[in-house]
Amino acid sequence: MKSTKQEKFLLPKLSGLAVALLLVGCEREGGSGAGVSAPYSDQAASQPVVCTSCGDLGKLSPRQQAMQQVKQVADSQPKADGGTPEGMVLIPAGTYTLSDTVTHSTMSPLARRGFNRPPVYTYETEAFWIDAHEVTNAEFKQFVDATGYVTTAEKPFDPADFPGLSAQQLAEVRATFKPGAVVFTPPDHAVELDTFNQFLQWWSYVPGASWKYPKGPGSDIADMMDHPVVNVSWYDAKAYAEWAGKQLPNTHQWEIAARGGLVGKEFVWGEAQLGKGGESGREYQANIWQGEFPQANNKADGFVSTAPVGSFPANGFGIYDMAGNVWEWVDDLAPGYPAESGYRTQRGGSYLCSDVYCAAFRPAHSAGSDAYTGLGHTGFRCIRMKQ
Secondary structure (H helix, E strand, O other): OOOOHHHHHHHHHHHHHHHHOOOEOEOOOOOOOOOOOOOOOHHHHHOOOOOOOOOOOOOOOHHHHHHHHHHHHHHOOOOOOOOOOOOEEEEOOEEEEEOOOOOOOOOOHHHHHOOOOOOOEEEEEOOEEEEOOOOEHHHHHHHHHHHOOOOHHHOOOOHHHOOOOOHHHHHHHHHHOOOEEEEEOOOOOOOOOOOOOHHHHOEEEEEOOOOOOOOOOOOOOOOOOOOEOOOOOHHHHHHHHHHOOOEOOOHHHHHHHHHOOOOOOOEOOEOOOEOOOHHHOOOEOOEOOOEEOOOEEOOOOOOOOOOOOOOOOOOOOOOOOOOEOOEEEEEEEOOOOOHHHOOEEEEOOOOOOOOOOOOOOOOOOEEEEOOOOOEOOEEOOOEEEOO
């Protein structure tokens, strides 16, 4: 990335989130990948959000105020009548076995080293519905149109987002700050993947990038209304869920739904990575990366970036895109990070994942990211508990 005054202060935050993030397969400097084999905890899922970028935690930040406004709008919305919600799939109550002990022999040594999964465990849940597909641009637009909500990637400068900076540093950031999101920008050359901060060669903070302009100024979603919304932060996903009368799944609920009734399998569709691909005739079962990462995607699965939801076969529960396409925010704090970091868990991998570098389209994997950051390969889906 080009070095600017803005990035001088943004880059440390971006570096921290990206090492932890999605760039799974990366390891922290001087140690193993975050949360590798760390057990999940229900306590983490129920902890309140502790945000290091909210200034005085005794007061509501502008974004927290926006959340309160969304809640007020949501409270005024008509509630579901108790029937099956449109576009959702019922997950029966029960005790489910999660994670796996698969060898994952197809992964490169780099991807295997960074693979983040807990030991096999069981989780008991009440019945819940889950969205059959990721929230789309069209659905998110309905939310924005109804509420006037402004996403974190569109927010103007807020000093609370830069804790610890001096008054002079804040003045410099204020003078150069432009709202935006972190966007995948493939390099034109091969990259040595097993080096520190190598991800900065394919991730860029792009001013003006948002859910409406996924690649930045000059891009739009006019022909992508059936694609999953991206560049939405965890807080944006939470706000949408509140408005829709739903909630984000916790990490256990997400994996239960992703496995589609299968136990201990490597993929959401079973054991083999390649398959029939459904009616489309595609060889691949999910929208992932093919080719040389990160510089050359050969589009073997039909897509370079996001795909319209439902482009690949559903799993055993009839749920689409639980592997690949976009990472999905879930409610939990990210394992392996201090609670006060505010990092949140992501599941499912994205169109950038493959066995070469990020193998996270497997249901046992999770990653963590800064809750305030919009990312070009991250979206979400919602659940609703069955009363």
